[in-house]
Amino acid sequence: xxxxxxxxxxxxxxxxxxxxxxxxxxxxxxxxxxxAQKSAQGINLLNFLPTATVALYCHIKAGRVRKDLWxxxxxxxxxGALLGSWLANSLQxxxxxxxxxxxxxxxxxxxxLKKGSKEEQEKKEKKKIDQKDQISYVSPAHVLKSKKHxxxxxxxxx
Amino acid sequence: xxxxxxxxxxxxxxxNKMVGLKKGxxxxxxxxxxxxxxxxxFGSVIGFINGLLGAGGGSLLVPFLERIMKVEExxxxxxxxxxxxxxxxxxxxxxxxxxxxxxxLLLYVAIGGTIGGLIGAKLLVKIPKKWLHRLFGIVLIIASxxxxxx
Numbered sequence: 243x244x245x246x247x248x249x250x251x252x253x254x255x256x257x258x259x260x261x262x263x264x265x266x267x268x269x270x271x272x273x274x275x276x277x278a279q280k281s282a283q284g285i286n287l288l289n290f291l292p293t294a295t296v297a298l299y300c301h302i303k304a305g306r307v308r309k310d311l312w313x314x315x316x317x318x319x320x321x322g323a324l325l326g327s328w329l330a331n332s333l334q335x336x337x338x339x340x341x342x343x344x345x346x347x348x349x350x351x352x353x354x355l356k357k358g359s360k361e362e363q364e365k366k367e368k369k370k371i372d373q374k375d376q377i378s379y380v381s382p383a384h385v386l387k388s389k390k391h392x393x394x395x396x397x398x399x400x
Numbered sequence: 401x402x403x404x405x406x407x408x409x410x411x412x413x414x415x416n417k418m419v420g421l422k423k424g425x426x427x428x429x430x431x432x433x434x435x436x437x438x439x440x441x442f443g444s445v446i447g448f449i450n451g452l453l454g455a456g457g458g459s460l461l462v463p464f465l466e467r468i469m470k471v472e473e474x475x476x477x478x479x480x481x482x483x484x485x486x487x488x489x490x491x492x493x494x495x496x497x498x499x500x501x502x503x504x505l506l507l508y509v510a511i512g513g514t515i516g517g518l519i520g521a522k523l524l525v526k527i528p529k530k531w532l533h534r535l536f537g538i539v540l541i542i543a544s545x546x547x548x549x550x
Contacts, residue, residue: 254516326451
């Protein structure tokens with residue numbers, strides 16, 4: 243039972259961050275605890291409800307949820323979910339699942355390889371420029387340039 | 401003659417008012433659709449995938465918010481939870497009625513899960529964007545492999 247609570251904890255941390263905890267919970271339940279696949283999926287779903295409620299409370303308090311996007315996404319989402327679960331009985335989504343898996347894999351790889359956002363890149367560039375400045379104080383070329391600069395400034399002053 | 405008199409009479413006024421109300425309502429709907437065009441279409445795609453495959457909507461939502469809507473990373477993750485929660489409430493109601501679930505096991509998982517959710521929500525701000533991307537990517541890869549070989 244300690245294992246179960248621990249996996250619950252890890253799952254909660256990951257899904258509280260909005261990454262997707264079911265990916266870890268379902269394999270642990272099916273492989274280690276010998277729970278049936280469908281039952282594990284149900285446990286994962288029901289476990290998400292209190293976890294997400296608590297996490298959402300925290301996020302909303304911190305003002306991290308974009309309310310302007312929320313309404314459209316939820317309305318569209320409910321419509322799509324009704325259509326999808328209605329079609330799930332008549333369609334056999336086996337190939338779709340595999341295709342979607344490949345697509346997700348590509349997104350995952352691009353996420354892992356993604357460089358930092360623009361702000362971070364700008365920060366890095368700034369750091370590089372700073373380093374260049376620090377080095378060029380020693381280099382003669384920069385000294386010459388700076389002397390020229392001084393000359394110009396003196397001329398202007400005169 | 402009778403029709404004309406009715407139209408200009410009391411019922412005519414009500415009818416005109418009703419038409420006005422209807423126009424206003426449709427205009428509002430149109431404005432709403434225009435305003436939320438992107439989110440509505442993408443929300444329905446996510447809901448459709450979630451309903452059809454039973455998983456994977458949320459993992460698609462975060463990259464969509466980041467790349468197309470240009471939402472800041474931490475905000476995108478928080479918004480994704482807020483969208484997935486109502487969807488999973490609906491699908492969990494369906495699950496409870498269809499499948500039988502081991503509730504004692506659920507209790508133990510949920511105890512850990514709730515505490516973890518609180519920790520995770522507080523931790524999210526402290527994780528730098530680069531590592532958030534990497535962690536998310538790794539979880540996505542695991543999920544996709546499970547999806548392909550299930």
